Amino acid sequence: MDLGMTERVKPLIEQVRRMIEDEIAPLDAEFHAEVGKHPSGDRFKHTDRQLEILGGLKARARDRGLWNFWLTGSDRGYGLSTVEYAYLAEEMGKVHIAAEVFNCNAPDTGNMEVLERYGEQWMKDRWLAPLLNGDIRSAYVMTEPDVASSDAAQLAFEARRDGDDFILNGEKWWISGAGDPRCGLYILMACTDPDAAKHSRHTMFVLDPDLEGIEVLRPMHVFGQDDAPHGHMHIRFTNVRVPTANIVLGEGRGFEVAQGRLGPGRIHHCMRAIGQAEKALSMMCQRGLAREAFGKRISDLGANYDIIANARMEIEMARLLCLKAAWMMDTAGVRAAQPWISKIKVIAPLMAGKVIDEAMQLHGAGGISQDYDLAHMWTHVRTLRFADGPDAVHRRQVARAELRKHVNEKI
Amino acid sequence: MDLGMTERVKPLIEQVRRMIEDEIAPLDAEFHAEVGKHPSGDRFKHTDRQLEILGGLKARARDRGLWNFWLTGSDRGYGLSTVEYAYLAEEMGKVHIAAEVFNCNAPDTGNMEVLERYGEQWMKDRWLAPLLNGDIRSAYVMTEPDVASSDAAQLAFEARRDGDDFILNGEKWWISGAGDPRCGLYILMACTDPDAAKHSRHTMFVLDPDLEGIEVLRPMHVFGQDDAPHGHMHIRFTNVRVPTANIVLGEGRGFEVAQGRLGPGRIHHCMRAIGQAEKALSMMCQRGLAREAFGKRISDLGANYDIIANARMEIEMARLLCLKAAWMMDTAGVRAAQPWISKIKVIAPLMAGKVIDEAMQLHGAGGISQDYDLAHMWTHVRTLRFADGPDAVHRRQVARAELRKHVNEKI
């Protein structure tokens, strides 16, 4: 069970880290400061400067071959293992736009995996190729406002067959990346047969975002922020017509696609969260050493040693757990890895939230302001406790796997 | 030790609660939706509709005599005790603009107390009267970007004597309410003698916000939000000239004023936070009963009974502790109440943060969005763990008071 950095990945990590520190981080704040400055006033349009920043960085990353690392276990790209990629994801978590610079950002990676694994050739040609090139973005269209998505079998968005087409009707929300004007693909889960068995009711479609009948109602706010221009959009579909050919894998097999999609993505999210926790701990130490109160360094005051030590210990444990989940995925497959993915999906966001919270507290009021990344990191990791399944659902999975060791029946 | 609602205050609570539910809550969302819609595009200017909403509600509250409850132990107004007022503050915490409607909002109440207690007659005429009328707003100008304000003796903003004036130079930030165009008073703490004894270095001034040399640099963001038009402003003072007559209480007595100001305000903050926790628990129950997953009410799933029970227990304990701190203030004075205020200052925001966090989690992704108050409540109570002294400083006070019971020396 080798959880360490391999010799192969070490130089990649070094290059990625250096590019993030030297080239991406300095432009990250500028990128975000541009939000809302498009002449039209539309926050969901990139300014020229934003496109220039992103375009320039992406071109350089690609030229250096620092691109599409997430294509694990593949003969394209690096063919990294999930364990190897995990170390890279951690680095990319430290600066907001970094993952996109290396074409490794959610939800595109998961969507590319769907196409790679389950897509027909024409789907690959049309959408996978430009996604791998970083030319377009995409969205994964699953969550609905009217049902608890934690029980995905409840999803009720309707796809009704009409000849060779399906007619889509309903609302979806929290569609991340659908605000981006470059978004060129929706992968959408719809209910094609509400009377079928629980896991055969749904079907996965690929479609263009500009079909008639698709209306972006509003951006959902994340603790008051619209995350423009990426955005988490609330979308209404009214009689949107999609050909049967746009079904991925087969009618009624939506769950199968969804499950295959989520495993690696959850690990990536977790490793990026761990990267953010590392950054927060580093900021906490630096602040604690630099600032004084009551005649002492802040780090020497009160419980701060304990706070720093706890942060370090919890980061290490979460990283090891995440690497083990990645190793399970590499060696035993996504199904066997499932309880491990559930474990880290609970642990990493909670841990990162706690560490960032302590770092904010040690920074004083500045810590929640625009002057540091901490506030944004904090609200971001908080969303991970819902995204891809709330904590409660993942804990339930872990408990069931545990109890099943002791009884010979369905738990 | 009567911590209950008195007969006198019960009808007031009932009236306040009814007005909040029936009249204020329905307009609260509209008020906030107006932010940024001023024709000038200036988020720190009220729209006509905002002024209409506020003005109408305030007039009605005042007509009904639901006004200035915070004037505790006074022969003006109701002469409520702090315990009695605490129950009212809890209600006002449940809706964002409610406290201002009843002229009970921070930082104005604290500032009015300073004027009432320490101000000279001309100061009262000029600023206290219109504040009591709700005609102007005010700001308390203390925190500085370059020092840890937890150790207030470090505050370095300079006030240099020049004849009958003082010349102010330096920066202050997190000046809440200074964004409001109706803000007509700054109460400002400055260092007049850096070489004096630790608690005699600072002096409190009253001044107009539109003096020459005062420049509002930017709004500080609270988890990405500018809280316009109230705002928490970063302000630069360049050679601002203030007459000696504008000193409150006396040169070098800034700490005394600051201490007198903070006691009641902290309790008010805490009771409002408890009100928010009550609201969150109520929302959590309603959501848990209304929504289903896996064929059950969400409230019946997993650990939700325990979560609800823990929330109820922690709210009750925090409220009782807060009421005891209020009772100490009423019966033993602000100095003797100090360790009790420190206790509740630590407990209430932590508790409220936890309860609101659980309520968000039970709401799923919607819980962090603009569709519910939870996200804003959560970020707001998080700020209370810094405001008026970070948790660590208050815990330190509690511990010192405890240890002093066992030794006959300074701890």
Place this chain on the structure above:
Amino acid sequence: MDLGMTERVKPLIEQVRRMIEDEIAPLDAEFHAEVGKHPSGDRFKHTDRQLEILGGLKARARDRGLWNFWLTGSDRGYGLSTVEYAYLAEEMGKVHIAAEVFNCNAPDTGNMEVLERYGEQWMKDRWLAPLLNGDIRSAYVMTEPDVASSDAAQLAFEARRDGDDFILNGEKWWISGAGDPRCGLYILMACTDPDAAKHSRHTMFVLDPDLEGIEVLRPMHVFGQDDAPHGHMHIRFTNVRVPTANIVLGEGRGFEVAQGRLGPGRIHHCMRAIGQAEKALSMMCQRGLAREAFGKRISDLGANYDIIANARMEIEMARLLCLKAAWMMDTAGVRAAQPWISKIKVIAPLMAGKVIDEAMQLHGAGGISQDYDLAHMWTHVRTLRFADGPDAVHRRQVARAELRKHVNEKI
């Protein structure tokens, strides 16, 4: 809602506190050191010295009128309110044998309440009178080894009618006080009709411990200790014959008696636990001030200020909550007080366990040894998380009460 010490109870508290400190505490260790020294080697027989210690202290307490305080709301004794008694119970919690010295110890107080409230005159003459005098002890015989007592309806110990008698068969365990040779009464709950409605299956009996067919199998160990000579006994009943006249209140009304019995007792347990937490905090401060490491007082090291502050805050909150539960019992009756009793039943033992745990940690290895009371206090409060219903059951009650505020149906 007056939760304070009344003028009436203050001198009693002072007398009780003084007698505990001056007279009881010094003999407590000696009493326990005598355990196992009876010439027979039987740990469940008092030595002469033990009887002398207890007898002497009890006589003195009684002579001073410091006796049977627990008889709240009664015209016998002091007629204290539950709130008033709670303050006395806190003091008595600080030294192991103190409660018995004042004839206020469990399970006798609860048993006396059963007799007082539901007993017939002959039962009062035979058992209540000597219990009120402190001449005999008693046991409450409810818990069974084979069922989860948290769901008391499951209790299966059989009482089968045979003419004018009932024949008892089955096992009971954790029968506290049944080891004491002075134990002269069992109050026993048995299933008289397993087919009746859930809460009408059981009947409460009073009986002599020396009836034929009663066999004490063994003392249950509490973390390895047998708590001799009090003991928590495992008892087998084989064809034990009890007359119908020994039924309390009526056949099938066992639950009613049990519920009436448990309310006050739970509050007493909680207040004694709070007394132990106070003692632990006091020991923690004294140790922290007296001992040095790394050139500093231990109290000045690491997170100890925070630990002390947290302990103080949690004790205060638990005490206020407990006093409110007592006040509810005094003013609204045991039924209305039920959710409040559940709250404090969860909170007080958890809180005390945490404070004592921290005090142990600060004492180093000595803290878990026989040289300090901490270890025994810790294991004792741990048992309170099971006794009279486990935490989970009480949390469930609190949650149901909360949810019922929002729906018009049985939860």
Place this chain on the structure above:
Amino acid sequence: MDLGMTERVKPLIEQVRRMIEDEIAPLDAEFHAEVGKHPSGDRFKHTDRQLEILGGLKARARDRGLWNFWLTGSDRGYGLSTVEYAYLAEEMGKVHIAAEVFNCNAPDTGNMEVLERYGEQWMKDRWLAPLLNGDIRSAYVMTEPDVASSDAAQLAFEARRDGDDFILNGEKWWISGAGDPRCGLYILMACTDPDAAKHSRHTMFVLDPDLEGIEVLRPMHVFGQDDAPHGHMHIRFTNVRVPTANIVLGEGRGFEVAQGRLGPGRIHHCMRAIGQAEKALSMMCQRGLAREAFGKRISDLGANYDIIANARMEIEMARLLCLKAAWMMDTAGVRAAQPWISKIKVIAPLMAGKVIDEAMQLHGAGGISQDYDLAHMWTHVRTLRFADGPDAVHRRQVARAELRKHVNEKI
């Protein structure tokens, strides 16, 4: 960083696990039930049956070559790595007497390491050989009643030179294993030069336990239990004469020996604690599935799924952290591994305590009784939060290591 079970160690684990389950566990309870049954009444003498049990098991283990696994990185025995041994230690943690059966129990392993690494040949001949054979036991004599041992430089037990001898005077306590009549060696740390530099004051001696002037005063109790016949003894040394030749490594080098001794031992303790947590989780699941209340399996009630899931997640993280510490020791040496050992020393006992506590709670009152191992496991892991340095000291080490990454100076 291979943290997995190697092919080499897998069959050993299997053999050890099987022998523990099939042969040792069934005799463990009988061994402990014999305590105190020696005809002399002396709890610190083994009964014949105890010697028979231990002797028989040890002979069989040795015959099978399941012996002295702890000799890691050595060409004697198996030459296992610390990572490999860690997996074995986890298994041995599950049954009390198991570690001794395989000659892998504390404090003997640490003492053997001292002799192996720093001992002179005559010391090895005299004490190491019979220890490796399992013929004698030993004790490590460090902790003192009058100083906080967390700051070991304070240790004041006196060794005064007198010609070719040293004269020892003072008291030591918590000397584990010194109660065992087979104990044939003390390794003792004494202050030979109180005026020397902080880490050069102390010297390590080897000596016979039956020297004149050594008096075992009493067994220290661990939550009321004396752990006989092993025991944690309080010992007084009065003018005990030890030749200079009995010094290990050199005068003033006691700290060096102590540091070298403690690293591996801490990891072993932690892995055994993890074994106990696994056992507790397993018991929790079995109990939850077997017992019913309110018409459901207990595992299906309330928060039990979450409790089980949390236990599983925390065990996995602690195990991975422990394995990483072992791997650091194997690959980078004990000094570089130090912060990792501190981390796991904090985490493992806390985690195990929490898991065992939850398992007890789910077992109801039985869980704290003699009918299950849980109570003894719980009190045992609680002691690990003091043993080999309290949590606070280890957290301090972790924090200092963290801060040192950011400054170029001594922290």
